[in-house]
Amino acid sequence: DAGVTQTPRHEVAEKGQTIILKCEPVSGHNDLFWYRQTKIQGLELLSYFRSKSLMEDGGAFKDRFKAEMLNSSFSTLKIQPTEPKDSAVYLCASSPRTGNTEVFFGKGTRLTVV
Amino acid sequence: GDQVEQSPSALSLHEGTGSALRCNFTTTMRAVQWFQQNSRGSLINLFYLASGTKENGRLKSTFNSKESYSTLHIRDAQLEDSGTYFCAAGTGGNNKLTFGQGTVLSVIP
Numbered sequence: 307d308a309g310v311t312q313t314p315r316h317e318v319a320e321k322g323q324t325i326i327l328k329c330e331p332v333s334g335h336n337d338l339f340w341y342r343q344t345k346i347q348g349l350e351l352l353s354y355f356r357s358k359s360l361m362e363d364g365g366a367f368k369d370r371f372k373a374e375m376l377n378s379s380f381s382t383l384k385i386q387p388t389e390p391k392d393s394a395v396y397l398c399a400s401s402p403r404t405g406n407t408e409v410f411f412g413k414g415t416r417l418t419v420v
Numbered sequence: 421g422d423q424v425e426q427s428p429s430a431l432s433l434h435e436g437t438g439s440a441l442r443c444n445f446t447t448t449m450r451a452v453q454w455f456q457q458n459s460r461g462s463l464i465n466l467f468y469l470a471s472g473t474k475e476n477g478r479l480k481s482t483f484n485s486k487e488s489y490s491t492l493h494i495r496d497a498q499l500e501d502s503g504t505y506f507c508a509a510g511t512g513g514n515n516k517l518t519f520g521q522g523t524v525l526s527v528i529p
Contacts (some may be wrong), residue, residue, distance in 0.1 A: 313459070337514070337515050338511070339516070339517075340516060347517055348520075348521050348522065349508070349519040351516055351517070351518075353474070354514070354516055356514070361514070362516070386496075397463065401515040404511055404513065404514055404515065405514070405515070406450050406451040406470055406510065406513075406515070407468075407515055408453065408465065408468040408519055409453065409508075409515050410465060411455075411463040411465075413460070413461065413462045414461050414462070416461070
């Protein structure tokens with residue numbers, strides 16, 4: 307039973323590069339989330355999809371962050387251009403349906419921007 | 421402002437002892453989840469509660485939505501329980517989670 311799959315697990319980018327993080331939710335899940343985790347800010351929501359439709363794109367993260375969900379089994383998070391302050395762990399999560407249900411997380415992608 | 425206040429921020433336990441972690445919510449939450457983040461960074465689901473109490477092995481969690489708090493009790497702590505514990509809760513009819521700042525638990529022999 308595959309959980310949420312994220313690739314790559316680690317990414318190193320130079321400042322100004324474009325990077326794309328990938329996520330496959332649990333099969334059949336309806337909602338998909340992107341979170342960012344840093345030591346200072348903790349876990350913050352970046353984007354939220356319901357049935358592939360973008361419901362929230364994380365306000366402060368709008369300008370250089372773009373999440374897309376081209377089909378129900380695949381999502382990407384593009385950061386363009388990257389900055390050193392983007393160094394963080396990016397976590398993808400999914401839940402079976404909208405409403406109060408359990409959320410399951412992938413193992414995350416650790417991004418380092420130099 | 422912060423909607424989820426988690427305490428303590430750090431906790432040391434000797435093997436075999438126990439303690440409780442707590443999250444207070446500054447707004448009405450519909451459900452709470454507790455996670456353990458291990459040394460590799462993976463968030464492991466411990467509990468999902470919309471109300472009441474659940475128990476799993478040496479862990480027990482309670483969610484009191486009326487009084488806006490949740491607790492996670494650990495008993496007979498083992499070395500493998502070390503890690504960071506997060507509570508996270510949702511306010512509305514979706515599953516967006518607001519996370520507490522985490523409790524770093526160290527279990528010492």
